[in-house]
Amino acid sequence: MRKAELTMAIVMGIFSLYLMWKSTELEIGWIQGEGPGGGAWPFWLATVMLISCIFIIVNWVRKASPPSRSAEVFMDRGTLIAVGLVAGSLIVTVALFYVIGVYGALPLFMIFYVRFLGRHTWPVTAAMATITPVATFFFFDIALKITLPKGLPIVEETIFYPLYKIFL
Amino acid sequence: MAEILTLLWGGFLVAFQPLNLMLIIFGCTVGLFIGAMPGLGSVNGVAILLPLTFLVPPTGAIIFLAAIYYGAMYGGAISSIMLGIPGASTAVATTFDGRPLAKQGLADKALTAAAVASFVGGTISVVLFTFFAPPLAHVALFFGAPEEFSLMMLAFATFVGLGGDDIAKTLFSICVGLVLSAVGLDIISGEPRLVFGDIPGFMRGINFLVLAIGIYGIGEMLWTVEENYKAGGKSMLSKAVVTVSRTVKNLKELLGMWKTMLMGSFLGYFVGILPAAGATPGSLMSYGIAKQIAPDPDKFGKGAVEGVIAPEAANNAASTGSMLPMLTLGIPGSPTTAILLGGMVIWGLEPGPLLFTQNADFVWGLIASLYAANLFAVIINVAFIPVFIWVLKMPFTLLAPIIFLLCLIGGYAPTQSMHDVWLMILFGIVGYLLRKLEYPLAPAVLAIVLGPLAEPALRQSLLISNGSFEIFFTRAYSAPIMISALILLALPLLKLLARQMKRKRSQA
Numbered sequence: 001m002r003k004a005e006l007t008m009a010i011v012m013g014i015f016s017l018y019l020m021w022k023s024t025e026l027e028i029g030w031i032q033g034e035g036p037g038g039g040a041w042p043f044w045l046a047t048v049m050l051i052s053c054i055f056i057i058v059n060w061v062r063k064a065s066p067p068s069r070s071a072e073v074f075m076d077r078g079t080l081i082a083v084g085l086v087a088g089s090l091i092v093t094v095a096l097f098y099v100i101g102v103y104g105a106l107p108l109f110m111i112f113y114v115r116f117l118g119r120h121t122w123p124v125t126a127a128m129a130t131i132t133p134v135a136t137f138f139f140f141d142i143a144l145k146i147t148l149p150k151g152l153p154i155v156e157e158t159i160f161y162p163l164y165k166i167f168l
Numbered sequence: 169m170a171e172i173l174t175l176l177w178g179g180f181l182v183a184f185q186p187l188n189l190m191l192i193i194f195g196c197t198v199g200l201f202i203g204a205m206p207g208l209g210s211v212n213g214v215a216i217l218l219p220l221t222f223l224v225p226p227t228g229a230i231i232f233l234a235a236i237y238y239g240a241m242y243g244g245a246i247s248s249i250m251l252g253i254p255g256a257s258t259a260v261a262t263t264f265d266g267r268p269l270a271k272q273g274l275a276d277k278a279l280t281a282a283a284v285a286s287f288v289g290g291t292i293s294v295v296l297f298t299f300f301a302p303p304l305a306h307v308a309l310f311f312g313a314p315e316e317f318s319l320m321m322l323a324f325a326t327f328v329g330l331g332g333d334d335i336a337k338t339l340f341s342i343c344v345g346l347v348l349s350a351v352g353l354d355i356i357s358g359e360p361r362l363v364f365g366d367i368p369g370f371m372r373g374i375n376f377l378v379l380a381i382g383i384y385g386i387g388e389m390l391w392t393v394e395e396n397y398k399a400g401g402k403s404m405l406s407k408a409v410v411t412v413s414r415t416v417k418n419l420k421e422l423l424g425m426w427k428t429m430l431m432g433s434f435l436g437y438f439v440g441i442l443p444a445a446g447a448t449p450g451s452l453m454s455y456g457i458a459k460q461i462a463p464d465p466d467k468f469g470k471g472a473v474e475g476v477i478a479p480e481a482a483n484n485a486a487s488t489g490s491m492l493p494m495l496t497l498g499i500p501g502s503p504t505t506a507i508l509l510g511g512m513v514i515w516g517l518e519p520g521p522l523l524f525t526q527n528a529d530f531v532w533g534l535i536a537s538l539y540a541a542n543l544f545a546v547i548i549n550v551a552f553i554p555v556f557i558w559v560l561k562m563p564f565t566l567l568a569p570i571i572f573l574l575c576l577i578g579g580y581a582p583t584q585s586m587h588d589v590w591l592m593i594l595f596g597i598v599g600y601l602l603r604k605l606e607y608p609l610a611p612a613v614l615a616i617v618l619g620p621l622a623e624p625a626l627r628q629s630l631l632i633s634n635g636s637f638e639i640f641f642t643r644a645y646s647a648p649i650m651i652s653a654l655i656l657l658a659l660p661l662l663k664l665l666a667r668q669m670k671r672k673r674s675q676a
Contacts, residue, residue: 004604041627042361045350048343049340052343087596094576128569
């Protein structure tokens with residue numbers, strides 16, 4: 001935990017410096033007749049971020065904040081695997097949106113989560129994998145007219161064009 | 169007085185026409201469900217259903233939209249409490265104590281408290297609206313850029329002064345939110361700003377929902393995954409039962425908190441009528457003050473019912489309040505009222521002081537319908553509490569993928585861009601790591617909402633004063649607000665000094 005606290009403060013400090021540098025792409029001083037330049041607001045805020053990070057590091061040295069005193073492990077192996085699997089499956093699901101669309105990726109995500117992470121029975125898994133995409137389609141695509149990504153054009157043309165014809 | 173009551177009676181006759189009454193009930197129900205969806209708030213509801221209103225006369229149309237607005241304000245609290253994801257920016261403050269309550273198995277108590285507080289806040293503000301509309305519209309006219317900025321400062325200062333978290337981390341969180349809100353096109357010069365890696369998606373800026381759903385949706389769920397893993401896979405999102413006797417007991421307890429409700433309602437109403445302030449800063453300030461006046465402030469953030477009541481009373485009161493500048497001045501107090509205003513213009517109604525005399529039927533019909541909308545919204549809301557509780561009883565591993573799905577769609581829906589979905593996942597993971605290190609994240613979400621209002625207010629003020637910060641201290645309305653903000657900011661420092669003096673004295 002102690003190491004993580006320091007690492008995060010340093011990473012965020014560097015991020016603040018990057019933001020300060022990025023803000024200078026616009027004028028950060030006073031422009032006659034226009035007031036403060038467009039970069040001034042983010043520049044000074046990033047400066048405050050940097051100062052805050054320095055204080056977090058000072059507190060770390062003085063052991064003044066709870067995480068800087070904690071001897072606990074920031075993330076043990078099991079937590080890393082549990083959280084990593086979920087985060088990873090989300091990333092893969094979103095990446096699949098481009099190829100097979102929301103309605104292709106969603107059942108796969110449900111099968112992975114409900115069957116393999118949740119260890120539910122196959123009937124429960126099958127129910128989740130069919131009900132959620134169908135409900136989503138009718139609520140968002142049809143009722144609210146928010147078209148969700150359908151993936152490659154071929155997927156949309158063969159599967160969804162006939163559905164649009166019926167329901168829209 | 170008598171004249172107002174006659175006009176109000178006339179308004180009730182309009183509101184209780186069968187068609188209008190149906191529209192109120194339908195609007196409240198639709199609004200409740202849209203508001204309860206993470207990522208969809210009253211703005212989405214009103215925007216999506218605006219075209220439907222062309223089928224009915226203008227009075228019916230605005231009554232319908234106002235009912236959706238009201239329903240959604242009630243609904244926003246539901247996802248804040250049940251899932252810990254604020255349904256809209258106005259419900260951010262509700263998560264602070266609503267979520268802990270739900271985790272302790274008291275979701276029914278939190279939901280009842282939210283519904284009742286919303287009803288009290290809404291009703292008090294409609295009464296205030298009825299009697300003080302014209303004089304208050306006059307005060308609002310004096311609010312310029314310096315006053316607006318001072319008000320924002322006060323909202324942020326509440327976090328630093330009353331937050332109780334690590335000051336450096338709170339400050340960091342506020343500034344991150346504000347910087348993220350500055351991404352996109354510079355509002356004044358129109359130049360692209362902070363466009364990371366020249367990715368075109370950043371030109372549009374970062375929608376607050378992307379950060380809010382990232383942190384409260386994805387980040388919170390990852391956190392729950394960790395807790396679930398540590399608990400051996402047995403934890404549930406919340407366990408709660410609803411019975412009539414429990415509800416009666418909850419309602420009785422709420423009676424003892426009338427002070428917090430009144431405070432939230434009045435504060436919310438006054439903040440709501442200020443142009444460009446609206447319900448979000450109102451609910452936050454109300455939370456801060458409730459914490460300060462409470463006998464045991466330490467309970468806040470860990471499941472204090474007052475922490476749900478205060479912001480909920482305030483945000484409903486503010487949503488009524490924000491209709492006032494819209495009707496009297498044509499200045500919307502919130503994004504939703506901006507859409508309502510757009511609707512009024514389409515229906516051929518000119519907002520402004522003359523509206524009250526020329527279209528009295530319309531104005532008073534709307535005001536009367538607000539009374540009715542409040543009543544129906546609270547009834548519908550309480551009736552649905554068992555349904556919401558039932559949803560929470562699902563095993564975590566079934567509910568979690570559904571919430572992830574709602575997050576992904578909620579991030580995608582407002583802009584329909586995959587860029588936002590990726591950004592949301594990034595915020596979720598970083599937010600999760602920051603949360604583990606006890607960085608408070610609520611200030612960042614509020615900052616990204618208020619940033620686009622605060623920056624132009626500051627720049628316009630400085631332009632007026634030619635670069636001098638004195639402008640915030642020399643104007644009659646701005647000075648007291650700014651000074652209170654600075655006192656709040658200095659509060660932690662003063663506390664620290666006092667503690668050190670005490671220590672020195674005890675050593676000597």
